[in-house]
Amino acid sequence: MAEARGLASAKRFWKAVSKGYPIIQRIPEQTSQERTAYSSDFLYTLTTDRLRMDAFRRAVARFRAHRVLEIGCGPWTPLVDLCLQSGASKVVAVEACATHAELARRRLKDAEAVQVINGRAADLPSEVLLAGLGGPPQLIVSELLGYTASEEGAPAILLDLQRRLGPTQVVPRAASSWMLPVRPLELSSWHCLKNWLLHGGWPSRLQPGLYDCRNFPESLELAAPQKWEEFDFTCAETLEAQLQQECHLSFTLPAGTEVGGVLLFMRADLCPGVDLDTRRDETSWNHYLLQLPPQRVGESGTLVVSVAVDARSEDVRYRFEVPVFDPDPAVPGLANKNMRMSNLE
Numbered sequence: 001m002a003e004a005r006g007l008a009s010a011k012r013f014w015k016a017v018s019k020g021y022p023i024i025q026r027i028p029e030q031t032s033q034e035r036t037a038y039s040s041d042f043l044y045t046l047t048t049d050r051l052r053m054d055a056f057r058r059a060v061a062r063f064r065a066h067r068v069l070e071i072g073c074g075p076w077t078p079l080v081d082l083c084l085q086s087g088a089s090k091v092v093a094v095e096a097c098a099t100h101a102e103l104a105r106r107r108l109k110d111a112e113a114v115q116v117i118n119g120r121a122a123d124l125p126s127e128v129l130l131a132g133l134g135g136p137p138q139l140i141v142s143e144l145l146g147y148t149a150s151e152e153g154a155p156a157i158l159l160d161l162q163r164r165l166g167p168t169q170v171v172p173r174a175a176s177s178w179m180l181p182v183r184p185l186e187l188s189s190w191h192c193l194k195n196w197l198l199h200g201g202w203p204s205r206l207q208p209g210l211y212d213c214r215n216f217p218e219s220l221e222l223a224a225p226q227k228w229e230e231f232d233f234t235c236a237e238t239l240e241a242q243l244q245q246e247c248h249l250s251f252t253l254p255a256g257t258e259v260g261g262v263l264l265f266m267r268a269d270l271c272p273g274v275d276l277d278t279r280r281d282e283t284s285w286n287h288y289l290l291q292l293p294p295q296r297v298g299e300s301g302t303l304v305v306s307v308a309v310d311a312r313s314e315d316v317r318y319r320f321e322v323p324v325f326d327p328d329p330a331v332p333g334l335a336n337k338n339m340r341m342s343n344l345e
């Protein structure tokens, strides 16, 4: 029953994606953890993401690991299946959500090599994680990547495991988040109607704030992407130094260009030669649009975006700040203001 519902939801998702029109939905103010608490239907869609599954299959197969620890197996355990297919003889699969863990247990009831443990990785003693493996893991597999590299808490979770269990290979071994400025998105009434039918929102006038978006037209991109956070999951020292990051990105645009916002997306480096780029590849990952107040860049053509990230806990916090140039006089109160979106103080 749950599987049939997941399949139907995955079909709807890929059908909407294949139509190519921009899909856009305002994100309410939420913590990273609330935003990334996925339903089992949504997690089913991930198992039908061919590019994602193929990339993980190739990366996991490279290691031929016998003892594997998976963090966040979800209800459908697609990465456990890949580990078993690659010759793993012991897999411990940890899942924080009790309902997902129960579904995973039922799914894997005949797989003697697999133990499913319900709990957050950081709350489980090392002895509990290691008992079912019969030794330290040779590989940690963990798809805790959101639309951004850090929002599902992968940096803090993997650093904790690297410290407790000793240096261990990880798939994915690294991930980074990128952004690029875009022109304002203007949707036809037809596309507004399609969005309304899909998720109940009518996106004709985008207000400043954060949006979940998909199929954002390439023709509206204004500059090459730049990186705003990066994490190396294989090395505890490097990862520890990356938990707090700040950068000031400077984009050069033609003077006077109208800017609608910045598009945020993610790149994951699964192992040498196998990567995923959620802007380049048509995967199940959407993007974020940080919609700015209506504005044009000044004579210098420079758009500066300042970003701060605090990934020391699983509840990752961000601050994005963009000076507003030449604000639209029709929008009261914008003059000389910065556009600031922050849950990091």
Ligand SMILES: C[S@@+](CC[C@H](N)C(=O)[O-])C[C@H]1O[C@@H](n2cnc3c(N)ncnc32)[C@H](O)[C@@H]1O
Pocket: 038, 043, 046, 047, 071, 072, 073, 074, 075, 077, 078, 079, 094, 095, 096, 097, 100, 119, 120, 121, 122, 143, 144, 145, 152, 153, 157, 314
């Ligand atoms: C993006 S899903 C990936 C599911 C599955 N591994 C896959 O690749 O399709 C992430 C899963 O990790 C779980 N999770 C998130 N944080 C966790 C933590 N700290 N410890 C264990 N599981 C966690 C979530 O409940 C969710 O089921």
